[in-house]
Amino acid sequence: MACAGMATMLPLLNGCSSSAQLVQAALSEDELQVPFTAFAEKDWVIVRSKQMEFDVFLKKETADSYKAILMRCSHRNNPVQRTSTGFVCHEHGSRFNSDGVVLTEPASKNLTELPTIVKETYVSIKFRLPQI
Numbered sequence: 001m002a003c004a005g006m007a008t009m010l011p012l013l014n015g016c017s018s019s020a021q022l023v024q025a026a027l028s029e030d031e032l033q034v035p036f037t038a039f040a041e042k043d044w045v046i047v048r049s050k051q052m053e054f055d056v057f058l059k060k061e062t063a064d065s066y067k068a069i070l071m072r073c074s075h076r077n078n079p080v081q082r083t084s085t086g087f088v089c090h091e092h093g094s095r096f097n098s099d100g101v102v103l104t105e106p107a108s109k110n111l112t113e114l115p116t117i118v119k120e121t122y123v124s125i126k127f128r129l130p131q132i
């Protein structure tokens with residue numbers, strides 16, 4: 001089992017002051033590994049890596065299906081913040097729903113969804129390096 005890139009969990013307070021799970025993960029080759037145990041309390045986590053400029057929102061949709069959204073605004077590449085209903089970019093006010101779909105301009109493109117693969121004990125978030 002490859003553990004080098006496996007994540008650790010830390011508490012996080014998000015912009016809405018509700019607690020969330022921040023998962024620290026090392027980028028290993030072209031993937032981030034997030035263990036299933038990260039979803040013990042919630043069906044979503046925010047994944048952070050020192051090698052990446054932007055966090056990744058990772059949501060468990062079913063037992064074998066996860067959605068990963070790069071938390072980078074599609075307008076001018078600033079970080080977006082998680083809200084109770086989706087994401088907001090405080091730079092110019094763009095808003096996105098929880099699937100990363102644009103609700104409010106100036107952004108005109110949805111947030112980037114990253115491919116995920118469910119492994120035996122973890123979820124792999126796949127990257128192509130120009131994405132991060």
Ligand code: FES
Pocket residue numbers: 073074075076077078089090091092093094106107
């Ligand atoms: S950079 Fe996000 S709205 Fe402009």
